[in-house]
Amino acid sequence: MLIIPVFIVGCSASNAQHVTVLQNAKVWKGSCVVLPCKYTTGTVNTFVWFHNAVYQGNEFQGNIVYHSTNKDQVDELFANRVQYAGKETKDCAIKITNFQKEDEGRYQVRLYGTGFKWMSKNVTIEVSDTGPALEITNPTEIRESNSITLTCSINYYCPMDNIIWIGEVNGTSTPNVKYDLDGTRTSSSFTFSASWKDDKKNITCVIERGDGETGNKTIQLNVKHSPKNVQVLPNNATIKIQKSQPLTLTCSVESSNPPAYQITWYKDESLQNFNRGNEKEYQVTSSGTYLCKAKNTIDETTSKPVEVSVLHAPENVFIKKPDKIVEGMDILLTCSATANPPVFRYVWFKEGNECYNNTNNEFTISKIKENDSGTYTCLARNELNDTVSDEVVLDVTYAPRFPRVVLVLDGKTFDEEDVTLIEGDKVTFQCIVNSSNPDVSKYTFYKNNEEFKKYINRPIEAKDAGQYICEAQNTAGRTKSPGVYVDVHYPPNGVKIYTTSNIVQENQKIKLTCSSKSSKPKISRYEWYKNRVLFRNSTSEFFELWVEWTHTGSYSCKAFNVIGFTESQETKIIVQYAPRNVTLNILPGEHVTEHMDVKMTCTGKGNPDVGYTFYLNDVPLSSGYGFFSLYNVQVKDSGKYSCVAQNDVGPGISNVVYLHVSYSPTSIGKFASMAVFPFIALLIIIFLISNNESADNMGRQAQSMHGSIDQLNYASVKFPPAPAKRQINPPSANILFVFLIFIFLQYENIESSKRTNDESQDEIHYSVITNLKKKSANREYDPEVEYAKLRHS
CATH class of the missing domain: 2.60.40.10 (Immunoglobulins)
Known part of the structure; x- marks a missing residue:
């Protein structure tokens, strides 16, 4: 069988790409080949295919393979073997049949139109003695129940050839042809629904050529599926055996892809064991419903169940009892056993003595009591034998009995209905129980029906007075005691x-x-x-x-x-009262010289705080704090000083202090300097007019001055004002006397200023010189003379 395939490598364009043909092709001897051809130029009158053409004399020369308008020009080598294969306009394709070795070479098409001629590029065709192989493509994995499509193809196109499918698989086929300038290919699709039974079946693709030659391609189907026809062997609905007889069950699997699968055994729907690989057997030891499951990576399959009945005397005989057995409850005891055939008689024993015989496996003790406690067994009987259960102990529990509240103080116990305690007593509350089964697990004290937690060795408090009960509890229940009233005495709080x-x-x-x-x-x-x-x-x-x-x-x-x-x-009481013991003090003292600084302090005791007001001759000076200062004091500041202390309750009046302010030496000198010149003039006149009288007057004046010089320190001289337009007369002896006295006083004042304050204070005297009346009843006065007298104060 010789099949000549065409392998299309690509397409090339002629001048200006007006003609498009295959670039090359590969065929085999005896086959046919189609050479696709398209043009895009204007109207073409004629196109001619050449074999191995050369350009000579402005024209191409070579074997004419096909002439569209003149078949007589076709070379005899290609006569009757070439046909037009175009299917649409501007299609210049041809088909060459029975291709031979000598047909190898270059093929070109020449287009002739009005006013133009075009020549395509070469189409190189190679002839091979062996044909191309068929190719079958299928999905990477085929699973049962899936729709599968297989494709059989060959890289060439010859309308005379046909592809068919051969095999035991039911399906439909669809031929496909690819014929264009990109290449040619012949294929056929086969579609079927995969079944697990198709696994490992062969399917063949066959190409039937027009010359009678054939080619084929066979594949084996690999259909993935879950385990099939899984069953337990022996496959009997019910199997009866003696317990001493061995029985092995086998899990059988007809087919599985992938072949590796797992076997799982179940008894009464409970998982029994797990085997891998080919371990398919299971040893049966007891009655039950058995089945197996086979599982691979696709899915799992379960077998039908098989009933196995193992005949044996009663086994696993035991008594079921309630978890909690409390006095007064109805208690149900159950005798459980496995037996084949079933148990038909149950006999109950307490302490070895039969107490109940029945076909029922249940035994009820109504309102169980403490004396029902003991050891119980049951006997199970079937047609094969008897079996006695293990012993079961019934322990009848009951709640704590007869609890009571007891108080312990300094080792002494009080359990009366009424107990009197003193606050601070260290008391322990105890709950005493007559009996309990099981032992008491918890004691709870209540005070006035509310839980009371501080009941162990603690100082009693007044708030602890009240009625106390205790509750004893175990797993069977709880019991409360009668009440005990506790009275607590305590000092005032x-x-x-x-x-x-x-x-x-x-x-x-x-x-x-x-x-x-x-x-x-x-x-x-x-x-x-x-x-x-x-x-x-x-x-x-x-x-x-x-x-x-x-x-x-x-x-x-x-x-x-x-x-x-x-x-x-403690709480503080504050008593408010008016100021008392108000005292005024003056520093440096009551007798001061002008220009000194005087500080006055007023003190008194009162509540609330005291304010002070200072007075001079009952005229207020200052209000506020308890001190008052006079800076650069003057003679006019002399007078009667006092202070008043005042608060919200009332006033308090101080003592009265008299302040005496004397002229300073500076003031006296000032006054003397103002009078010295008039007195000198008067002195001259006095000497001229009356020498004797002046002498007498001066003598008396001198005597008077000397007689008081030890005591005189300060003096003031007062003159009456001069009358208007008064004529000045010569001074008399009296005037001279006054002048001398003034001079003497000035001297004495200067001397006394050198003394200390303390010394001057003890010896101060005050004098005033006043004018005398000009007329007197006892004495005649000169109307032209001014008279004066000195008066000590």
């Missing part, structure tokens, strides 16, 4: 002292109250303290007090009962 007012004015009345939140027994007396010192006892919780300023202080109280006492915190 919450003792506080209250007053109608913490701030009160003197001579007002206040009420003090010593209050207690509670006391058991009642309070019998009270003690009152001021500044931690006892000042009163009473049986009343309050008393009244007319306050004086000395009552200011911190007050507290103690409340007593037969148990003890409790002291309150």
Whole structure:
């Protein structure tokens, strides 16, 4: 069989790409070949195919393979073997049949049109003695029930050839031809629904050529499927055996792809074991429904069940009892056993003595009691034999019996219905139980029906008074005791002292109250303290007090009962009163010289804070703090000084201090300098007019001055004002005397200024020179003379 395939490598274009043909092709001897050809130029009148053409004399020369308008020009080598194969306009394809070795070479098509001629590029055709192989393509994996399509193809196209499918698989085939300038290919598709039974079947693709030659390609189907026809052998619906007889079950699998699968055995729908590979057998030891499952990577398949009945006497005989057996309950005992044939008789025993015989495997004890406790067994009987169960112990439990509350204080036990304790006693509450099964697991105390947790060796408190019960609990139940009332005595608590007012004015009345939140027994007396010192006892919780300023202080109280006492915190009472003991002090003293600084201090005691006002001759000077200063004091500042201390309650008046301010030496010198020149003039006149009188007057004046010089320190000279347009007369002896006195005083004043303040204060005298009246009843006065006299003050 010689089949000539055509292998299309590609296409090339002629001048200006007006003609498109295959680039090359490969065929085999005796086959046919189609050479596709398309043109895109204008109207073509004739196209001619050449074999091995050469260009000579402005024209191509060679064997004419096909002439579209003149068949007579076809070379005899190709006569009757070439046909037009075009199917549409501008199609210049041809078909060459019975291709031979000498047909190898170059093929070109020449287009002739109005005003143009075109020549295509070469189509190289090679002839081979062996044909191309058929190719079958199929999916990488075929699974049962899937729709599968197989494709058989060959790389050439000859309309005379045909592809068919041969095999035991039912399906439909569809031929396909690829014929264009990109290449040629002949194929056929075969579609079928895969079955697990198709696994390992062969299917063949056959090409039937027009010359009678054939070619084929065979593949074996690999259909993936789950295990099939899984069954348990022996495949009987029910199998009966004696327990002493061996029985092996086999799990059989007809087909599986992939062949590796797992076997799993089940008994009564419960997984029994797990085997891998070819371990398909299972040893049966008991009755039940058995089946197996075979599983591979595709799926699993379950066999039909097989019933195996193993005949044996009762086995695994045991008694089921309730987890909790409490006195008074109805208790159900069940005798369980496996037997084939089934058990038909159950016999019950307590302590080895038969107590119940019945076909039923249940035994009920109504309202079980403590004396029902003991050891029980049951006997199971079938047609083969009897079997006795293991012993089961029934322990009848009951809740704690007869609990009671007991108090332990200093080793002494109190279990009366009423117990009296004193606050602070260390008490332990105990719950005593007559009996319990099982032992008590928990004790709970209740005070006034609320859980009470602090019941072990603790100081009792007043708030702990109340009725107590205890509850004893075990797994069978809980029981409460009768109530015990505990009364707790305690000293007064919450003792506080209250007053109608913490701030009160003197001579007002206040009420003090010593209050207690509670006391058991009642309070019998009270003690009152001021500044931690006892000042009163009473049986009343309050008393009244007319306050004086000395009552200011911190007050507290103690409340007593037969148990003890409790002291309150202190509360402070403040008594407000008007200033008292108001005192005015002056520094440096009451006698000062002008230009000195004087500081006055006023002090007094009062509540609330005191403000001070200073007075001079009852005229207010300054208000505010308790000090007042006079800087550069003047003679005019002399006078009567006092101060008043004042607060919200009232005033307080100080002592009166008289301040004396004397002229300083500087002032005296100033006055003297103003009068010295007039006196000199007067002195001259006096000497001219009356020498004798002047002498007498001066003598007397001198005597007077010398007589008082030890005591005279300060003096003031006052002259009456001169009358208007008064004529000045010569000074008389009296005027001269006054002048001398003034000079002497100036001297004495200067000398005294050298003394210390203390010395001058002890010896100060004051003098005033006043003018005398010009007329007197006893004496005649010269109307032209001014008279004066010196008066000490």
